[in-house]
Amino acid sequence: MSDTATDLDFAVAAYTEDGHWTVTPLVLRGELDLATLVSALRRFPGDGGVLGLVSVDEDFFVLVRVQGGRARLLISDVTAATEWPLARQIVDELDIPLADDDDEQVPAGDLAIVADLGMSAMDLGALCDDVDLYPEEMLEEIAEELGFGSQFHDAVEAVG
Numbered sequence: 239m240s241d242t243a244t245d246l247d248f249a250v251a252a253y254t255e256d257g258h259w260t261v262t263p264l265v266l267r268g269e270l271d272l273a274t275l276v277s278a279l280r281r282f283p284g285d286g287g288v289l290g291l292v293s294v295d296e297d298f299f300v301l302v303r304v305q306g307g308r309a310r311l312l313i314s315d316v317t318a319a320t321e322w323p324l325a326r327q328i329v330d331e332l333d334i335p336l337a338d339d340d341d342e343q344v345p346a347g348d349l350a351i352v353a354d355l356g357m358s359a360m361d362l363g364a365l366c367d368d369v370d371l372y373p374e375e376m377l378e379e380i381a382e383e384l385g386f387g388s389q390f391h392d393a394v395e396a397v398g
Contacts, residue, residue: 245322246270247293247374248397252386253284259386261393264290272302272327279304286355291377291390294322299373301380303351312347314366314373343369357383 249264264278275290279302282288287305294300298318303310311328317337318325329336332347345366349359357380365376374394381390 245295248394249292250393251282253282253288261389263393263397270324276309293373310348310351312351315343316346355384
């Protein structure tokens with residue numbers, strides 16, 4: 239299976255300027271890969287960098303925060319790397335071993351990725367552990383917690 243634009247539930251960028259959040263859909267064409275995603279995010283301004291929120295096939299989500307020349311990563315389910323190229327690239331970039339299909343679904347990466355924006359690593363980890371939520375619902379909760387819930391909702395609706 240491959241990550242194509244049709245496998246994306248949505249991809250949005252969120253950033254602040256002068257204390258106000260802006261959330262906009264990301265236009266990603268062709269094969270979705272980590273380099274393309276990071277490159278697309280680098281185009282946006284932002285006082286604290288830019289946050290990419292990506293949901294793939296109602297299976298997992300990715301948070302990418304680009305600040306300066308650095309990209310911080312979080313994937314909601316490390317086992318997604320056995321099926322999805324984007325997830326595999328993230329696991330490779332994080333330099334962690336590939337999970338088996340029967341491994342537990344756990345997040346991997348920087349759980350403190352948005353701690354300075356208002357959601358602690360502990361809260362983000364607990365959210366990722368909630369197996370009853372779809373990735374979109376988890377991202378919606380993150381957006382609400384960080385203060386851009388309505389803008390996030392509008393951007394996701396614009397994608398769909």
